[in-house]
Amino acid sequence: MADFNKCETCPAHNPGNLTRLGINMEKFDFVVALAGNPNTGKSTVFNKLTGLRQHTGNWPGKTVTRAEGGFAYGERQFKLVDLPGTYSLLSTSTDEEVARDFILFGQPDVTVVVVDATRLERNLNLVLQVLEITDRAVLCLNLIDEARRHRIQIDERRLAMELGIPVIPTAARSGEGVPALLQHIHDVAVGNFICKPYRIKSGSRELKQAVEELGAKVLEQFPDLPNARWVALRLLEGDQKIIDAVKNGEIATLIRDNSLRPSSKNLQLEAR
């Protein structure tokens, strides 16, 4: 049944001259973040792309810090950052903070959200939160082989239309879909594909108005902020770290300091 992608899973197949650079990434053109729920196979995707052997295991919470690696594709160099798995970006646990802060302040050029195709609905919660933060994202619909095994069908084109970002079904363990994933990461990074990310529509009118109003105000003070809406959300929620960052104007410097270019500065926003 899964024989139609023999080429992709063949070890000799090498799309777009993918060069796995391992940890050798002194210079790079783009930063790509890998986010996703725990145990969706982020580390497997990471290893597939970088040729590194970040330890993978079938249990949630295995990646506690971020891992970095590099690959070259279509004459561009990419730096890939594997973030700890998180269910949400809205709570304040340490591992979630690492992921959240990186997507928010590290300003990756592309955020790849890895989801478990067999548990799409639950995984979408995180996808929607990521899309609130960033404009440039790719959905990696991983474990598609397992979904097939469970006879779950996913209309990935419809999903891509709904979310406004590329959706690529993959089975990273066998390599299926990895070439397409690379192509789309590349396209989003260089601007060949312009995302129109889904923004949360439900919720009360007061809530939406409040986010709009505050978001505008934040943007007025910090015009460089790429995700004022998210900062507004956090302020409304009373996130003390973001409040402090706004209060002392650090929110602007956080972005500059953590944009990882040209040198990779460690992004632990020290939890005080």
Next chain:
Amino acid sequence: MTATIQKDTESILATANKLRWEIGEDFHDSLMEAIYEDAAAISEKTVTLPDRQPKFDLERTIDRMVTSRWLGFPIMFAILAVVFWLTVQGANYPSQLIASVLLDKVHPALKILAASIGTPGWISGLFIDGGYLAMAWVISVMLPPMAIFFPLFTLLEDLGYLPRVAFNTDSIFRKAGAHGKQALTMSMGFGCNAAGVVATRIIDSPRERLIAIITNNFSLCNGRWPTQILIAAIFIGGVVPAQLASIVTAAAVVGIALLGIFLSLAVSWGLSRSVLKGEASAFSLELPPYRPPRLMQILYTSLIDRTMIVLWRAIIFAFPAGLVIWLVANVNIAGTSLAEYFIHWSNPFGLLMGLNGVILLAYIIAIPANEIVIPTVLMLTVMITGMHELGAGSGVMFETDSIAATGNILQAGGWTLLTGINLMLFSLLHNPCSTTIYTIYKETKSLKWTIVSTILPIIMGVILCFFVAQLWRIFTG
């Protein structure tokens, strides 16, 4: 400039405050609700689930069994026991094979080579009889069990069994006032305590994280498995009929591992009711689907990433430790070596605990790596008992052709079943290795908690061994 920033940000925060009042307390909940609603709507449009659930779902059935209230724990112990049994059974022969090459062939060859180029005796003693032999011993005694144990452990991990263990033990950990995820970090500790300590980062609350760090040492790490397995095989497997020996040995090792889990819980309970008071926080644990294990990947990860890294570490520590052992055994003051001074001085304390001075000195020398405890013990025993014809000379770590030969040496050194049992207990309950201690310091950034984590197990070990020894002596006269 600064002033204007302050003023403007004040207004942002003021607006946020005002709006927060308007939306009300349940902002977080209503936001989450909105996200869930949208996610459900999108998934509704794009996902088609199979029309009917199959009547028999294998995964669910397995999950019901391995997480069942009654079967969960017995299954867990059975799996552990099978893993150890395979390790004990499989490791002996390759161990002998490696030993016969590295020790019977390479070692004399090195000595002859050194002599032929005119190397002074003390240099060839220090580096070949000390450093090289320590390394060779570590490789031959550790590599085979690790090469069997780690693939099996990785197989369980890859299948998805570990989260089920956490699921089973979660309620017990919560009752002990610890975090349910401590079950996972504890499992990591069975591989390596330093790795287990790093893994505690998955626990958010600092209180529960500290508990997990302090108690991680109660998970037998792989540096201690060989000690446990060897001593259990000699002293416990040795007193039962031969056909039962490996089963009883495996059972004894499982028993020590279970005692470790029990103490882990007991200490967590004690800490969470005294110095680290607080409520256990809730968390959600997703039981991942069972995934067909990838055998090649498992072999690769476990052999290269785990076995080789651990072995490398052992070798790095074994070499200098071998030098130290040779020195303390060969540097004499008034005709008595430094090692003998210490052993004679500490022997009364050791005997009081059902151990002896040799074991105490071995544990001091072996602080960098638990892996070298047994080689050190053997070397020191030979030296003290004067069984020079057995070894390759004073202060030389040597191999023994079989487990039985190791047993003969230890029994000649005055070891009894009690010494064996207490060494197993003390191996479970002593200070973490120096790597782990350093890792604890790096993770907690606190000298106080590092000291607590280091000293607490020693105190417990001394007390437990003391009582076991006293009871033993009362009952056996």
